[in-house]
Amino acid sequence: MPDWSYHTIFKPLVSRLPNAVGREFIHRGMNIVSSLPGGTAFIEFLGHMSPSPALKKNLFGLTFSNPIGLSGKIDPFLSGTKAFSHLGFGFIEIGPITRTPNQSENPARFSKNKDEIIFPNPLESMGIEQALQRLQALKPLNKPIFIRLGQELSVEETISILPSFSPYGSAFIIEKMYESEKFYAMKRVMKSKPIFLSIQQSSVYHDLPLIQKLKESGCIDGIFLEERPEIVEKEQSFPVKQTTELIQTVKYLKSNGFDHVPLMISGGVLEPEDALTLISEGVKLILLTNGYVLSGPGLPKRINEAIEDQLGILQEKRSGWIWYWLFGLLITLGGLIALFFSMTFVILPYDEAFLGLTREELIVINPTIIYFMAHDRMTLAGTMISGGVLYMQLARHAVMFGYHWARKAIHLGGTVGFLGILLFIAYGYFDWLHAIFWIVLLPFFMIGRRKTNYSNRSPISKNRTNHPTWKKSLWGQLCFVVLGFSFIIGGLVISFIGATNVFVPTDIGFICMTPDQLNDVNGRLISLIAHDRAGFGSALISVGLLVLMISLWGFQQGEKWVWKTLLIGGIPAFVSGIVTHFIIGYTTFIHILPAYFALFLYVTGLILSRSFFFETNRK
Secondary structure, three states: OOHHHHHHHHHHHHOOOOOOHHHHHHHHHHHHHHHOOOHHHHHHHHHOOOOOHHHOEEEOOEEEOOOEEEOOOOOOOOOOHHHHOOOOOOEEEEEEEEOOOEOOOOOOEEEOOOOEEEEEOOOOEEEHHHHHHHHHHHOOOOOOEEEEEOOOOOHHHHHHHHHHHOOOOOEEEEOOOOOHHHHHHHHHHHOOOOEEEEEEHHHHHHHHHHHHHHHHHOOOOEEEEEOOOEEEOOEEEOOOOOHHHHHHHHHHHHOOOOOOOOEEEEOOOOOHHHHHHHHHOOOOEEEEOHHHHHHOOOHHHHHHHHHHHHHOOOOOOOOOHHHHHHHHHHHHHHHHHHHHHHOOOOOOHHHHHHHOOOHHHHHHHOHHHHHHHHHHHHHHHHHHHHHHHHHHHHHHHOHHHOEHHHHHHHHHHHHHHHHOHHHHHHOOOOOHHHHHHHHHHHHHHHHHHHHOOOOOEOOOOOOOOOOHHHHHHHHHHHHHHHHHHHHHHHHHHHHHHHHOOOOOHHHHHHHOOOHHHHHHHOOOHHHHHHHHHHHHHHHHHHHHHHHHHHHHHOOOOOOHHHHHHHHHHHHHHHHHHHHHHHHHOOOOHHHHHHHHHHHHHHHHHHHHHHHHHHOOOOO
């Protein structure tokens, strides 16, 4: 559930559901998707959440793909944990675990008036037996798991249950302050697994002497500073903008001998800028709490991309991209040539040879047949030009710098385009000119693929805050995502129709001849028309995939080239797809309606996203 769908569709709907119904609806829905065959790949396709290898770090003998984790407050009953493990987090917290389950009559809910999450006091929690059962069902998660043990547990209970939880937890967070001997007893049970002390940041100043004793004894491996709650009777909330307070506490601890003790934060992060500020002060790990719900599921991805941007890794130009650029150039030139023929001769000599009829003879029989074929061939030509532009832009602005998402987009779009030749064969007309064109293109595609194996760089982002321009751009991104899916669905429908009925009712009305009458004119005519539909359908699927992947993976603040690519790349397809109908007089509204819908998405998406792409310095 990326931000473009969360903020525009799901959050407004789910926030109206009572109590925890909305939370469980989202969590269980994501878990179902991640459990299906190919579900995790689908989640990665939509969100492209995998963090950059540059963010990998080793702490406490554990490997973290990035320093951002998910707090147990968000998923207290592990209903969505399996899905969360694929949403860009470097680790996941589970808990607090209490003696018996605590399922409040007033579970966590979203307050629309205050734009915050209201949690029960105490927090919802799983009991020991319930937690063990669910952890067993989740194993393995392939992420470090931090298990939080609630403060209501006595030290004896904590020590007794640690061996049972040890197979599932990579580290343990203890919410209660004990003497060093008690922590030593826990460490003896846990052996090499780290134990962290959890303490509210506002309590540090009062409890500093006790914390120093634990530090000096070496019985704790680090400290989790907890966000400050605001408690009103049986409810509590956690102000999301606590970064300043947390930083003050971190500095206070460091000035009192905690320079070399790993300090971690739970909460207080609403935007990427908050996380960057904490990390710059030496915080090792961060758990996202209600800021994750308010900012959206894309927050860990945005933080990871901002961290990498702050690392200042130079964008080195790489070789190999030129082959993909030439691949796109050839497709563009092929589209221009096809456009010229579709606007002049329409039918070429090898078409006439296949039919056994000349262009003039077809015009005498029914001139609208030529117009109809011109309409298919012009839309194909425009789609090819648009696709070529997209390939060239991806190669020049992204593959050149090693971005793996752009290379993946070219691979998928190009592969589907090449497979389109199989449709030509299925329709009974093998177009040797198209075959030669594909043969010419294939070496450029394959060499480009081989020479760009270096493409392993993740996107970086200049976006730091949840500013209005970013929120508006999510609607623009949604428009382009829907547009990409629409192109793909449209291409599939056109290919299916071409493989079955070939014509839709409005086509018959325009040509003024039934398929039987066309067969009577020439037994190969429908095969030729179906072949044209195959070319257009497969090209539309290919371009739809490119638009979709650019929309899903390429929306980064300040990347002007993405907006320009979508603008320039869309013009040929829309001009050929809409204007052509008016040129030939095929203006039935219901027939052109899908093109009008696509044009609306295209224009709206450009308008809503422009300022986001052109603002490079705005935080």
